[in-house]
Amino acid sequence: MPNSSFHSFANTLRERLAEPLPGPEAHLKMASRSRLRMAMQPNERTRRSAVLIVFYPYQGSIFLPLILRPQYDGVHAGQMAFPGGRMERTDESLIRTALREAQEEVGIRVTDVKVLGKLTEIYIPPSNFYVQPVVGILPYRPDFYPDPREVEHVVEVGLDELLDETIIGENGIEVRGTLIDAPFYQIQGFKVWGATAMMISELLTVIQSVPK
Template identity: 30%
Template sequence: MLETIKNRLKNFPLECTQPGPQERGSTAAVLVALHGDSADPQVILTQRAFHLNNHAGEVAFPGGMWDETDTDLLQTALREAHEEIGLLPSLVEPIATLPVAIPKRRSLRVTPFVGLVDGPLDLVAEPGEIGALFDAPLRQFMNVENYQYFEMKTEYGALRFPFLPYNGYKIWGFTLKVLTDMLNSTLEANIHLDYPSHERIEELRQSEQLKKRGPQ
């Protein structure tokens, strides 16, 4: 499986770019770190600490905001992975840059980098940022029967999101979308999940604005 993913990711060549001057405050990078048995690879995931102000308790890739000391966004992803989980950059073989994504609930441009990681690994979560650290087998994401849906209240109303339950964790949102898109592109996984459309979000937003205005 891992060899097939690696070969197909040649369609997403590694690009080490810097954010433009106007994007630097809203640009981040994450590391999709794959390791383990080639036939049954794992992805390294974190659970954000519950005391954080943003996205507390959510499952995420190692990564974070671009810093002026970073030469490029790949270094951002590697630096943050080192700071958050103790993953040495020297153990990572970067192989691909996935398409830039913009999480629906935040004005942020996030670049995911895929890297192959040599083991054995001795990773330690940084408690100020990371509540838990775990591996998830890519095979779990390949089975469409594993997916469920939940409703979340937002500023615009209730929205329905897909998620993958795994060992007590809820993998959803940006993290889930990046992984399933990668598997669809490399393994023809045929994972089609129902996300809230931009049209639906806009409809709820306009409805909420009308409520706030009251009778005309």
């Protein structure tokens, strides 16, 4: 992809992110049935966190990375996600949280990331986190150095693949011995569901008219 085309995409995306966001309406398209039934809201114990959605040019197209969480004793073990994590006291903003976590988890050089804007914050009841998705770009394909404690695998996903509606499915997803009825994106053999799928839904709604 010529640099001019990628920068045109980035500039248009930045403009779209500055407009009113689709938010919950887009989230609902990929929300699990259990989430809809519970309708849980943030509370006094809810913690703030952020993830980084970063686009980069690669193989004549536009890509972004997802990560596979390793198996561990936690509610998000073995799930697909964007790089990110909880806000620390030393973080001056949630944008800083997203950048720091991406650097720690997959080795992205955050000084090269240009932040375009933010998507709508989303609440994750199982972990009681309120998550801020931050959207940015890199002018090149990064070298990934995943932290094995946090990341089992990095999956590079093309924007064209995300925009293909045939990757959307819905059936029972087993999570820690429980079947969850949830929509998902089938991406390179992985089911991307839950909050990450809801973020992707809003992201795609925002960029549908952005030239690629």
